[in-house]
Amino acid sequence: MTKHTSITEQSSLYNDLEHMSTTAILTNINKEDSKIAAAVSKVIPQVEELVNALAVRFQKGGRLFYIGAGTSGRLGVLDASEIPPTYGMPHDRVIGLIAGGDTAIRKAVENAEDDTEQAWKDLEAYQINDLDTVVGIAASGTTPYVLGALNTAREKGILTAGITNNPGSPIALAAAIAIEIVVGPEFVTGSTRMKSGTSQKLVLNMISTALMIKIGRVEGNKMVNMQLNNHKLVDRGIRFIMDELHIDYKEAEQLLKNYGSVKEVLLAKK
Template identity: 50%
Template structure:
């Protein structure tokens, strides 16, 4: 099958400027359902990639995301959520975006056109064959991502991708490609919409399923979360109370003395 950029095709909706706010909302909602359906259709691909991520991280490796624009920002977002949610070190899941941290808040669209910069950025983090690299690019053609994945593959580093077009150049240099086909965007070519939604859902699955497999969740509770604010401290207290049957005062004492939820529960169970 020939490579076609479905993400660049004309929208299924026209005359948007003539529509009411409710009509616009209804149209976007309709298209968002297509994104959700598309994610469901790639569960097999997602499962294969996650199993490889788990294997690499269990053996001491790291998970890298690489992307540009919206895709890059989503990767950085997912990586940045892992330490507070799962208690991992910041170096365990790393998100790289074309243009660096400045590109998180500002448009640096030209940064994605450098085919060598992606690999340069990865080498600065000393990426190696114990790690795994996932490229995120709705189009499947972003040079920054393509170059990084290609060089990683040449160096024996496992690769995966999340793209929204079939048979893309990026999928061809990915050992575990996820091709989630969401169709044309509501606003033609604006892949921050459906494509971004689908990518975020898949990223959620990757890190959440991985961290569960690595033992950071007990039951459904975040036993390794960082207690960095009052909301999380309160959540931790409730988890300890539920797991041990102690009252609030003792739960607070256990958490303080043992550095968090996991330590508190372990200390109680050793008594």
């Protein structure tokens, strides 16, 4: 019996890539990329289910853990790392874990993703509990590191979700909420850092942004809790205050200096 080839491993719709002109390569990559948003739109109901359940737990003190290997793991780490500066959250509320540890963010760690026990050990280091949420990310839907963690977490009553690019995969079946983004075969066969990775990034953006909005870290359409740790962000904060309070730059700048954050200014002055 022939083994079924997963969508992410199916042959590219294009051939003889090495004979294409640069224009043809770029145009065809773009053609494939244009399919991603439509695929993501189909999983919005599942993302909604996750965000609603996650927000309830998060507001009770629960945390969000992303776990993955390779590109998927790096995307989880990236999304988690952007929450403190963007929304002023503590670093220990949204946490990205990658097979092989922090070394693997920059350099592949051999066989790290094949260990079915390590991810749960990594989660236990954070004293994971039933208020937390574990989101496993794997284009293939088969990564042992992710699968092991999801199985154990679900057994222990922890909310789980799986973001994959192959429908009906083991990770999708293991997770309580399956987010299956079917983007089709990659331009370079099996190179899931491309369409699959981009689709995962879009969904992670949706999860964390919607969560931060729902727990009150955004007002109107502004990041009022952002960390003001460079000139660009200070300037952005001043302009937020100008817009909200209808005052000039100098007055807004002084208020920001006095109160230390956009949020505190608006609480005091609105």
